Amino acid sequence: MSNDRWDEFVAYARLHFEEGLIRAGFRTGPVGWSGLINHGQGSTRVIITLPSRFPFRPPRVVPEEEENVGWSWHRERDGALCLVAEDDHDDLWWTDSTAFLNHVSAWLEEADAGWPNDRPDLDLERYFEPSRDHRVYLYDEIKDHVNTFVRFKPAKNDTMIMLRGTRIPKARKSHKDRYGYVVELGDIDTPPRSWDDLEKRLPEELSIDRKIRDGSISVVMVTYRRGASLGVLALDLSVDAEQSIAAGALTSASTGPEARNVRAGILAPSLGNSKIAIVGLGAIGSFVADALVRSGARNLTLIDPDIILPGNLVRHLVDPSCVGLSKVEAVRRYLMERYGAQNLTLEPVAQRLDNGADAFDLIDAHDLVINASADFATTALLRVAAESQEQHVLSVALRDQGVTFRIDVLPPLTEVEATPALVVPTTQEEVAELFEPGCGSPISPAPPHAVMEAAAAAVRHAIGILSGRPIDDAGETRSVAPQGETHES
Incomplete structure (x- = not known):
């Protein structure tokens, strides 16, 4: 495909989609296309924008009034609706405006119903800003470490290996190990989006806030459940100049046999x-x-x-x-x-x-x-x-x-x-x-x-x-x- 044919394909897909929005009553504005989506409980006004990679990425949809749509696992960190799962990218189906708007309507009806029979996606890390620490934090049987201190030791290939252990007294600032704590959040219906939101859901007796502020720990491993599935969120914690705790999501992965065998077949x-x-x-x-x-x-x-x-x-x-x-x-x-x-x-x-x-x-x-x-x-x-x-x-x-x-x-x-x-x-x-x-x-x-x-x-x-x-x-x-x-x- 030549550059001219590529440009023609992209331009046609965008024009075809936008013409469909116009026919559905949407009007363009300073931040995108605004219009009503009808669903079982009434209608919701949303704003639709086309990303730079459209048609190879689906349109972005946000409610004009964020509080009109309940927060759930199906909202992005910035409030956009999570409409297309990673395993639903066949045939660029969202380039058809009618099919896409029907999909948004179905999404809103599911939200009205409280997401019955929701699948347990374990992606809590996407609701936090990514940490600047790009190393991979590896842990073994995390359930055995709940409510205990842990230590992360640098290993090859920019990985950090979790071990038991508390912070070394008067540890040097140049010490390469990092110290953390494992907490259990339990079964959660809606994902937290900040450290303050998450910390409110933890037992007060753990005193996690104090442990972070006095420098005892800088990593918190959060275990949580969605139905029968266990998830783990690794957070990089720091205290800023205003004494607020900032949390960034670390990349983490299990080294246990369950994680190794999950792709081995039924x-x-x-x-x-x-x-x-x-x-x-x-x-x-x-x-x-x-x-x-x-x-x-x-x-x-x-x-x-x-x-x-x-x-x-x-x-x-x-x-x-x-x-x-x-x-x-x-x-x-x-x-x-x-x-x-x-x-x-x-x-x-x-x-x-x-x-x-x-x-x-x-x-x-x-x-x-x-x-x-x-x-x-x-x-x-x-x-x-x-x-x-x-x-x-x-x-x-x-x-x-x-x-x-x-x-x-x-x-x-x-x-x-x-x-x-x-x-x-x-x-x-x-x-x-x-x-x-x-x-x-x-x-x-x-x-x-x-x-x-x-x-x-x-x-x-x-x-x-x-x-x-x-x-x-x-x-x-x-x-x-x-x-x-x-x-x-």
């Missing part, structure tokens, strides 16, 4: 109870292990006899610091360093799985065995062992020089026809086999994206089996070639 709690073995911790197996842990798995056995070589790194999970380590130890260290605080149990086994007794024991001791070894003998061994025990293993491998991946449930969960071979695109270029010293087989030319796609698909099937909702009884074969995707199940 099946994460059930995966935590599963024992999973991964045979083969090469490229695919390493990403399978990582994705399983991210998804909630906490008990993994990692099996592979090989070590990390420099050439492995382009497709492997780990980084150059792991060269020379066994693959299982390298993956174990990576996962523990990144997720170790989440009660991981990782058992590395740096040896080949090459006998029936070990295969039987492995299947018997785990809820699922995933074979990512890309070794025919290992695959056959695990299949026979699984069939003998009336169990199932999941096997994943790249084929056809990385053009396809194949996932097999061995044996299939039900009697099914054999999975047909996938037709490799004829436009795929022939690739000469490459070898490197020390390897007895050619190097696979599979690109990193094919490895990651295969691993992601394998994890999807694994979670399906473990949750009792298998994706397919036999598995799948899929093309990952740039020429297009062909799929057979």
Whole structure:
């Protein structure tokens, strides 16, 4: 889109919206478009202004008389109506003036009703001016610290780590730690917008005001609830020249397991109870292990006899610091360093799985065995062992020089026809086999994206089996070639 076309698009959107306002009876004034919005309880006069980023940002709406609309979680700090949630930005729907005005009317009707069935957005920090301290204040289980003093210690990447502790007597002004207090606000219907407003809602016996004025604390961590959800507000407190307490919102975040796991998926709690073995911790197996842990798995056995070589790194999970380590130890260290605080149990086994007794024991001791070894003998061994025990293993491998991946449930969960071979695109270029010293087989030319796609698909099937909702009884074969995707199940 050229600059001329861009300007034309923006100008047309603005003109089209303003013409709609005129048709709805709005009139332009010194601060915006003024008009009446009808709703269930009557009508409210509002002022609508278009931000500089319109139409890519919604119009701003404020009541002409602020007290005519009750204060709630759906008002901005400056009194504007909070009309569009962050997850409602599809299609720039607000550029249609009729749809937008109807939306404002619906907002006012919800306000009249007291916002029934309101979702518990935990965004109290947006009702305070941001602090000039841009560091991130990290806390653990905040509920264990309510009504206690805490200390924030500087850490890497401009973070501050919360610890228990009171202010050091006669601490030097140059001391880099900050001292605070954790208070509980409880369930709140309307958000406070200043320290005075918030302090009135706290128990008097806490004497927070005095603690701030005598320099004992300069940070207050406020816990609050909206329904069943717990929120935390971190405030930077200072006393100005007029002896008033000023509060600025700090950026804060939890380091606890709940915060870490909230994006892991709805099946994460059930995966935590599963024992999973991964045979083969090469490229695919390493990403399978990582994705399983991210998804909630906490008990993994990692099996592979090989070590990390420099050439492995382009497709492997780990980084150059792991060269020379066994693959299982390298993956174990990576996962523990990144997720170790989440009660991981990782058992590395740096040896080949090459006998029936070990295969039987492995299947018997785990809820699922995933074979990512890309070794025919290992695959056959695990299949026979699984069939003998009336169990199932999941096997994943790249084929056809990385053009396809194949996932097999061995044996299939039900009697099914054999999975047909996938037709490799004829436009795929022939690739000469490459070898490197020390390897007895050619190097696979599979690109990193094919490895990651295969691993992601394998994890999807694994979670399906473990949750009792298998994706397919036999598995799948899929093309990952740039020429297009062909799929057979």
